[in-house]
Amino acid sequence: MSSATEPIGQNLIKLISNVCFSVFVFAVLIFTVVAITYQPPDPWLESSKALTRVFSSVQNATFQTDDSLLKTGEDLIPSPPFSISISPVQSPPPSIQPHICSPSPSFLNCSDPAVLAAIQAFNLRIFKSIVFLDYQTPVPGSSADECDVAWRFRNRKEKSWRRYRDFRRFKLTVGDNCGIEVTGAGKWHSGTNARRQQRLKPDPGSGRVPARIRDEDINDTIPTVGSEAEFRKGRYLYYSRGGDYCKGMNHFLWSFLCGLGEATYLNRTFVMDLSICLSGSYTSTGKDEEGKDFRFYFDFEHLKEVASVVEEGEFLRDWRKLRKKKNRIPLRKVPSYKITPMQLQKDKSTIIWRQFDAPEPENYWYRVCEGQAAKYVQRPWHALWKSKRLMNVVSEISGRMDWDFDAVHVVRGEKAQNKEMWPNLDRDTSPDALVVKLKQMIQPWRNLYVATNELFYNYFDKLRSQFKVHLLVDYKELWGNTSEWYNETMSLNEGRPVEFDGYMRVEVDTEVLYRAKTRVETFNNLTMDCKDGINTC
Numbered sequence: 001m002s003s004a005t006e007p008i009g010q011n012l013i014k015l016i017s018n019v020c021f022s023v024f025v026f027a028v029l030i031f032t033v034v035a036i037t038y039q040p041p042d043p044w045l046e047s048s049k050a051l052t053r054v055f056s057s058v059q060n061a062t063f064q065t066d067d068s069l070l071k072t073g074e075d076l077i078p079s080p081p082f083s084i085s086i087s088p089v090q091s092p093p094p095s096i097q098p099h100i101c102s103p104s105p106s107f108l109n110c111s112d113p114a115v116l117a118a119i120q121a122f123n124l125r126i127f128k129s130i131v132f133l134d135y136q137t138p139v140p141g142s143s144a145d146e147c148d149v150a151w152r153f154r155n156r157k158e159k160s161w162r163r164y165r166d167f168r169r170f171k172l173t174v175g176d177n178c179g180i181e182v183t184g185a186g187k188w189h190s191g192t193n194a195r196r197q198q199r200l201k202p203d204p205g206s207g208r209v210p211a212r213i214r215d216e217d218i219n220d221t222i223p224t225v226g227s228e229a230e231f232r233k234g235r236y237l238y239y240s241r242g243g244d245y246c247k248g249m250n251h252f253l254w255s256f257l258c259g260l261g262e263a264t265y266l267n268r269t270f271v272m273d274l275s276i277c278l279s280g281s282y283t284s285t286g287k288d289e290e291g292k293d294f295r296f297y298f299d300f301e302h303l304k305e306v307a308s309v310v311e312e313g314e315f316l317r318d319w320r321k322l323r324k325k326k327n328r329i330p331l332r333k334v335p336s337y338k339i340t341p342m343q344l345q346k347d348k349s350t351i352i353w354r355q356f357d358a359p360e361p362e363n364y365w366y367r368v369c370e371g372q373a374a375k376y377v378q379r380p381w382h383a384l385w386k387s388k389r390l391m392n393v394v395s396e397i398s399g400r401m402d403w404d405f406d407a408v409h410v411v412r413g414e415k416a417q418n419k420e421m422w423p424n425l426d427r428d429t430s431p432d433a434l435v436v437k438l439k440q441m442i443q444p445w446r447n448l449y450v451a452t453n454e455l456f457y458n459y460f461d462k463l464r465s466q467f468k469v470h471l472l473v474d475y476k477e478l479w480g481n482t483s484e485w486y487n488e489t490m491s492l493n494e495g496r497p498v499e500f501d502g503y504m505r506v507e508v509d510t511e512v513l514y515r516a517k518t519r520v521e522t523f524n525n526l527t528m529d530c531k532d533g534i535n536t537c
């Protein structure tokens with residue numbers, strides 16, 4: 001008996017230990033997979049399915065994300081930031097001196113503090129989505145009962161601390177008891193007399209006023225590296241151009257933020273190329289266009305403030321100067337993304353130069369942040385905001401609708417054509433379906449802003465019998481050749497006019513959409529199709 005059971009007992013023990021070992025191996029495997037695929041939360045990788053897909057499709061790095069909207073740092077902050085340095089104007093000054101109605105009760109003196117107080121109270125009542133920051137003293141408008149006043153503000157829906165300007169014309173009356181009342185307010189930017197005078201100094205030589213007109217609030221000049229000694233003291237991370245060049249903008253950002261993230265991790269200054277190539281899908285010619293300035297799209301001033309960056313041209317010039325003088329600068333060349341950021345952490349070289357010479361897709365910058373590195377390197381989304389010049393256009397559009405509008409995001413384009421991935425999208429965003437659905441969600445005759453990648457302007461005409469429809473192209477004078485935007489971007493572009501391209505459209509559409517009171521999305525609200533294609537939600 002015992003001789004027969006013995007081997008069985010031993011076998012049983014062997015079997016149990018084998019099973020245990022397998023479970024252990026399996027657990028380790030699961031753990032490893034989880035560790036490798038873990039990514040910090042990112043706007044494009046909201047669902048775990050999207051995450052898996054991006055990982056399994058490195059071969060084909062076309063980001064299947066929605067490219068008709070672009071979220072950047074200012075849209076991702078969970079709650080509005082708090083700033084102590086700027087205190088919003090909450091209410092008019094508590095005690096206003098009873099002023100003397102002279103020479104006659106109906107005389108309106110715009111610099112009288114009571115006028116400003118009346119206007120402030122009026123604004124607070126009307127523009128609930130606006131935080132008023134500072135007012136200038138009102139100045140007379142075009143007639144005796146008008147005053148123009150300028151102020152700075154921010155929108156409650158915008159989470160950056162950027163400030164914008166408005167100046168409006170108000171009609172006021174002085175009552176018998178000297179009370180001042182606002183009886184009417186002009187539209188966005190109507191108070192032209194209060195508009196800040198452009199501080200332009202005439203050129204001493206020719207006496208001519210320089211043509212260059214700049215937004216005083218924008219300072220996105222390119223920083224210089226400084227003296228030789230400073231250059232040597234610095235620590236740089238330099239990425240040479242990789243396969244990302246001329247890819248879609250989402251790809252560009254994904255890669256750029258990887259580089260910037262690695263620089264932050266290594267405590268180095270990121271050497272960045274401000275010249276970007278816009279993929280053909282966003283250009284009017286349909287061809288890739290080189291030489292687009294980063295500052296057309298993004299806020300370089302903010303980037304300079306929150307991250308350590310230096311422009312590539314400046315950097316290479318200084319580096320060349322030192323090399324000419326036979327000054328050896330400690331340099332570490334990194335030929336492959338397979339050398340991880342963690343391996344470079346101990347490196348003391350002045351310059352770490354990542355080269356991306358391998359064939360695609362081995363030459364994408366973002367590959368540096370894959371795998372283990374993803375646990376250490378975080379993409380600094382907060383450093384990336386949209387260009388203030390574009391945001392001025394956004395403010396102007398929202399301001400012209402008096403900040404009182406609803407919006408619908410209508411995704412069409414390629415997705416509507418692709419019946420395999422989005423079987424109902426085309427039908428659900430057809431003009432008739434839009435009218436039926438929007439009538440249930442939006443009050444009649446509201447201002448309705450349509451953010452869309454549908455190119456045919458008259459596509460939304462059926463909505464016009466229900467709502468006041470606004471489309472981005474309705475505002476094309478805001479970037480036309482008489483606009484501030486046109487002047488400002490031209491001065492960034494060595495005096496050559498800049499085209500308002502598809503990518504800028506996407507940015508402006510996104511931000512106007514985010515300022516709407518009621519927002520209707522394509523996916524969920526208009527169609528039950530999934531955002532990323534069939535069976536992804």
Ligand SMILES: *[C@@H]1O[C@H](CO)[C@@H](O)[C@H](O)[C@H]1NC(C)=O
Nearest residue numbers: 057058059060061062063064
């Ligand atoms: C990459 O994706 C695009 C668009 O999704 C598709 O047309 C193309 O065939 C894909 N290429 C490969 C190699 O999978």
Ligand SMILES: *[C@@H]1O[C@H](CO)[C@@H](O)[C@H](O)[C@H]1NC(C)=O
Nearest residue numbers: 099102103109110111112113
């Ligand atoms: C208007 O009011 C300001 C401030 O109260 C005062 O200094 C100024 O003299 C007034 N102007 C006239 C014409 O009354």
Ligand SMILES: *[C@@H]1O[C@H](CO)[C@@H](O)[C@H](O)[C@H]1NC(C)=O
Nearest residue numbers: 218219220221222223304305
């Ligand atoms: C712009 O910012 C740079 C620092 O990035 C500063 O040195 C320069 O003085 C600023 N220029 C103006 C006009 O404020």
Ligand SMILES: *[C@@H]1O[C@H](CO)[C@@H](O)[C@H](O)[C@H]1NC(C)=O
Nearest residue numbers: 233234235236266267268269
């Ligand atoms: C980062 O680098 C700067 C100088 O380049 C140095 O002063 C600072 O101590 C470094 N910080 C860390 C955390 O290494």
Ligand SMILES: *[C@@H]1O[C@H](CO)[C@@H](O)[C@H](O)[C@H]1NC(C)=O
Nearest residue numbers: 477479480481482483486497
């Ligand atoms: C602006 O554009 C319009 C139409 O495109 C053109 O007729 C006009 O001459 C342009 N003006 C300037 C100053 O370039």
Ligand SMILES: *[C@@H]1O[C@H](CO)[C@@H](O)[C@H](O)[C@H]1NC(C)=O
Nearest residue numbers: 211212213482483484485487
């Ligand atoms: C743009 O520049 C032109 C020429 O310098 C000037 O005449 C025009 O007033 C400027 N427009 C704006 C909106 O600043």
Ligand SMILES: *[C@@H]1O[C@H](CO)[C@@H](O)[C@H](O)[C@H]1NC(C)=O
Nearest residue numbers: 441518519520521523524525
């Ligand atoms: C759109 O759908 C979301 C999610 O289902 C819902 O929370 C939201 O209220 C809808 N919006 C409108 C305007 O009905």
